[in-house]
């Protein structure tokens with residue numbers, strides 16, 4: 001395990017499926033990257049100060065680049081949204097790892113099960129075992145083939161079952177469990193509901209199951225009403241659930257300069273004198289500042305330097 005952080009540069013970003021892109025990273029100083037075993041992941045520190053874990057899904061023999069796959073989460077205003085909307089080739093990122101919670105080796109005949117973007121966690125293990133003649137099986141489920149990355153990287157002579165929901169295909173775990181010999185290793189990565197179904201169908205007493213659930217991105221924010229005071233003018237305004245702080249200030253005759261109105265340009269920056277801002281921007285507000293076009297307050301009262 002490597003716990004040091006390394007400065008890597010975004011070398012390439014490419015679409016891999018609907019709402020999924022791959023990001024290829026290289027050493028900013030052209031050095032060889034720390035080696036990794038299939039199943040490993042890295043921690044990526046994004047410029048908006050959010051750190052996220054991503055499985056390495058490239059070639060472990062390539063010592064000069066790491067590849068990750070990132071799905072744009074519908075409810076995210078954090079890591080995946082930043083990567084899809086703002087990250088560009090040439091950006092420097094701090095990376096920690098690689099490290100792994102999967103076993104270093106998987107037994108012959110391992111059954112890999114992936115749901116959606118969960119394929120990134122098992123792809124390299126499946127390809128390694130296939131190349132080594134260990135006869136792995138891959139069960140890969142997704143909303144549709146268009147939403148399932150890396151289908152074109154699966155070897156034609158490998159045992160692969162694809163289940164696309166929009167084609168009415170489903171994985172029958174109970175049927176498979178009845179046919180597999182006791183002791184078969186199962187490695188699964190996917191949404192929580194799928195992993196629970198696998199754990200139920202493949203009991204620990206009979207199978208060796210290694211499961212990884214998607215870690216949920218931060219919950220979607222819920223708007224609540226709060227009071228904002230402008231320290232210099234003495235003006236106070238209540239910010240309602242259905243308006244932005246910037247909108248409430250404009251309603252109270254204190255309009256702010258605005259560019260993007262989406263928390264990405266920084267032009268509406270204001271200083272916070274007291275209270276707890278709830279930062280929702282994508283660029284990382286400096287300490288003591290906030291972007292009122294998207295950010296709100298997690299305290300009942302917020303005092304701004306206005």
Ligand code: FES
Nearest residue numbers: 259261266268293
């Ligand atoms: S207007 Fe761009 S960050 Fe607020």
